[in-house]
Amino acid sequence: MLKYEQIAEDLRQEIRQGKYTSGDQLPLEKDMCEKYKVSRVTIKRAMDELVKQGLVTKRRGSGTFVKTLDDNYAKQLSISTGNQFSGFAETYKGRHISTKVLRFEIVHPSEEVAKKLQMSTQDFVYDIIRLRILDDVPMVIEYTMMPIQLVPGIRNEILEHSIYHHIEKTLKLNIQSAHRIVRAVRSTEMEQEQMQLAPNDPILEVEQVAFFSDGHPFEYSISHHRADKSEFSAISIR
Amino acid sequence: MLKYEQIAEDLRQEIRQGKYTSGDQLPLEKDMCEKYKVSRVTIKRAMDELVKQGLVTKRRGSGTFVKTLDDNYAKQLSISTGNQFSGFAETYKGRHISTKVLRFEIVHPSEEVAKKLQMSTQDFVYDIIRLRILDDVPMVIEYTMMPIQLVPGIRNEILEHSIYHHIEKTLKLNIQSAHRIVRAVRSTEMEQEQMQLAPNDPILEVEQVAFFSDGHPFEYSISHHRADKSEFSAISIR
DNA sequence: GAGTGGTCTAGACCACCCC
DNA sequence: GGGTGGTCTAGACCACTCG
Numbered sequence: 001m002l003k004y005e006q007i008a009e010d011l012r013q014e015i016r017q018g019k020y021t022s023g024d025q026l027p028l029e030k031d032m033c034e035k036y037k038v039s040r041v042t043i044k045r046a047m048d049e050l051v052k053q054g055l056v057t058k059r060r061g062s063g064t065f066v067k068t069l070d071d072n073y074a075k076q077l078s079i080s081t082g083n084q085f086s087g088f089a090e091t092y093k094g095r096h097i098s099t100k101v102l103r104f105e106i107v108h109p110s111e112e113v114a115k116k117l118q119m120s121t122q123d124f125v126y127d128i129i130r131l132r133i134l135d136d137v138p139m140v141i142e143y144t145m146m147p148i149q150l151v152p153g154i155r156n157e158i159l160e161h162s163i164y165h166h167i168e169k170t171l172k173l174n175i176q177s178a179h180r181i182v183r184a185v186r187s188t189e190m191e192q193e194q195m196q197l198a199p200n201d202p203i204l205e206v207e208q209v210a211f212f213s214d215g216h217p218f219e220y221s222i223s224h225h226r227a228d229k230s231e232f233s234a235i236s237i238r
Numbered sequence: 239m240l241k242y243e244q245i246a247e248d249l250r251q252e253i254r255q256g257k258y259t260s261g262d263q264l265p266l267e268k269d270m271c272e273k274y275k276v277s278r279v280t281i282k283r284a285m286d287e288l289v290k291q292g293l294v295t296k297r298r299g300s301g302t303f304v305k306t307l308d309d310n311y312a313k314q315l316s317i318s319t320g321n322q323f324s325g326f327a328e329t330y331k332g333r334h335i336s337t338k339v340l341r342f343e344i345v346h347p348s349e350e351v352a353k354k355l356q357m358s359t360q361d362f363v364y365d366i367i368r369l370r371i372l373d374d375v376p377m378v379i380e381y382t383m384m385p386i387q388l389v390p391g392i393r394n395e396i397l398e399h400s401i402y403h404h405i406e407k408t409l410k411l412n413i414q415s416a417h418r419i420v421r422a423v424r425s426t427e428m429e430q431e432q433m434q435l436a437p438n439d440p441i442l443e444v445e446q447v448a449f450f451s452d453g454h455p456f457e458y459s460i461s462h463h464r465a466d467k468s469e470f471s472a473i474s475i476r
Numbered sequence: 477g478a479g480t481g482g483t484c485t486a487g488a489c490c491a492c493c494c495c
Numbered sequence: 496g497g498g499t500g501g502t503c504t505a506g507a508c509c510a511c512t513c514g
Contacts, residue, residue, distance in 0.1 A: 002502070022356070023453075029481065039504045041279075044481080054417055057453035060481045061512030065453050118260070118306045177475045179292055184422035184440040184465035202422035202440035202465075215261075215295035215303045227422035227440075234472050237415045240483070267500065277485045282500080298500045299493030 003038055007046035015055055015066055026056065026064040054235040088132050088140065090164065096135050099160045102194070103129035106148060113145050116209050116220045124148045130159060131194050138195040139229055144221040151218055167218075174213035181207045182232050187224065195226055202227040241276055245284035253293055253304055264294065264302040292473040326370050326378065326400075334373050337398045340432070341367035344386060351383050354447050354458045362386045368397060369432050376433040377467055382459040389456060405456075412451040419445045420470050425462065433464055440465040 001009075014020055027035070032043045047064055050056045058064045088097070105127045114121045128144040144163070146154070151167060158166045167173050183205045187197050203224045210219040239247075252258055265273070270281045285302055288294045296302045326335070343365045352359045366382040382401070384392070389405060396404045405411050421443045425435050441462045448457040 004502080028479085030479090039506090040481095041505095042503060045502090047481090054415070057414060057449065057451065058481060059452055059512080060510065062452075062480060064481080067449070067453055116306075175476060176295060177292070177473060180472050180474060182420050182442070182470040182472070183468075184442040184463075186438075186440060200424075200438035202424060204420070204422040211295065211305070213295065214297055214300075215305055217306055225422075230421075232420040232470070232472075234418050234420070234470075235415060236418060238413060242483080266498090268498090277487090278500095279486095280484060283483090285500090296500060297493080298491065300499060302500080 003036070004042050004045040004049065007032070007036055007038070007043065008049040011046065011050060012053070012055065015050075020066050022066055024066045026066070028063065051237070052235070088142070088162075090162070092134055098133045100131040100133065100194075101128070101156060101159045102131055102141070103127065104156060104159060109145060113220050117145065117147055117217050119147055126151070126154055128154075128159060137229065138226070140223050140225045141191055141194060142221055142223045144219060146219050150212070150216065173218075175218075176211050176213040176215075178208050178210040183207070184227075185224070191224055197226065204230050204232065206232065241274070242280050242283040242287065245270070245274055245276070245281065246287035249284065249288060250291070250293065253288075258304050260304055260306050262304045264304070266301065290473070290475070326380070330372055336371045338369040338371065338432075339366070339394060339397045340369055340379070341365065342394060342397060347383060351458050355383065355385055355455050357385055364389070364392055366392075366397060375467065376464070378461050378463045379429055379432060380459055380461045382457060384457050388450070388454065411456075413456075414449050414451040414453075416446050416448040421445070422465070423462070429462055435464065442468050442470065444470065 011026065020026060026047075029040055029043045029047065033040050036043070047056070047058065051058060054067060056064055056066055106124050107127045108121055109117065109119065109123070109125045111121060113125065114123075117125070119125075125145045125147050128142075128146070130142045130144070131138055132140045132142065146163075148154075151163075151171065151173075153171070154163065154166070164175065168175060185203050185205045187195070187199075187201060187203045191197065191203065192199060192201075204227050206223045206225065208219070208221050208223070209217050210221075211217050249264065258264060264285075267278055267281045267285065271278050274281070285294070285296065289296060292305060294302055294304055344362050345365045346359055347355065347357065347361070347363045349359060351363065352361075355363070357363075363383045363385050366380075366384070368380045368382070369376055370378045370380060384401075386392075389401075389409065389411075391409070392401065392404070402413065406413060423441050423443045425433070425437075425439060425441045429435065429441065430437060430439075442465050444461045444463065446457070446459050446461070447455050448459075449455050
């Protein structure tokens, strides 16, 4: 683990454990340099991680202080925490997840999808629809398109677990980032049936393009989340 | 303007203007050091800005490359671009915005709101409900609570324009960050009436706690956006 | 004025990619 | 092996806050 990651992790633990609470001042950057035997840039980088995670604020001329922690950190049902990135299986790690594969075909992408995935409509993509179930509650239906060339070897068995696990652990490919757009929409009849919804229950739609670390988009997906079970959280910094 | 900001801005312009397009490699960090007469850390910082904005990806051992630009950048109707932070008036600057103040009272906050704003239920908050209209289209109803002590001098006239403008320009206070949670919900009857919605049209709800640069939360708000006119975009980086 | 974090430098070494 | 970006150092000066 990198130095700045380790230091950030240490501080995060100390805050979680109550060594520092709302409004408390953290040790000075100068002092932390001595404590950890590192340069100030490294300390700053660690602190900036905590700022990004919404745990602390820095005030030039004064110091670094713990933010008011609200209930978000206790919430279990958020789609993403902070601006981190993870798939469904990873987000709910440790709980009981099951998956029902509703569709698994190989097709040509539409113009729109081909454009987003930077490929030709002559190439092929997996066309996948999955219902993800958390502790026996149907949570989300995911519509996924992935170029077969970039993500070879997808089988039903993989779809029933985690595509991302397959990509990272088996194919050894690195996922870097995702562009997401969140909307509120109505559910389709199929979704009402699969997720046991009333006809006019709203749906939280997340459209996503995910990128490998080489910059290539490898996934275009639309997820329809039960509105009563899901929310999307983000921290914006000016 | 800071050096790294200026460099990032220059590169952003060059990308927008097509000097570099999808997949192109940007100049090496080493070369850019010479061009701009700065150290490598400064160049890296500038490049990291572009990564955060989703414009480029960096590959260790290879170089820095322009990402596939999708249509998001052309969209006008996003609530927030990237992970930036801004109010309604700022987001739609240059277009015709009007505001209808539906409620403006001073009350004690509920337990829940007091907790989020880190204040006592004995203190007072502004209790504001506003309908925001863009080019004659009712877009969003905002329910806002703000401690009167932190944001003094709010008047009807200010509500009809921009609270944030008042805070930053008149009160000279610095807004630093916001924690947001996005959900899909049903509209209320009042909202249906004000925004001319059908009873079961979905609503995109954004719950927000906004912070000053001293770390104090100064605003708790819930915004209900017309689902057909609004979306929320974010870039997640692993 | 003393002390904070913010920016920046000029270098070093490393992990990784590709030839 | 040669070149990329990633991390890190040990300093410097600056902008800001507060007593």
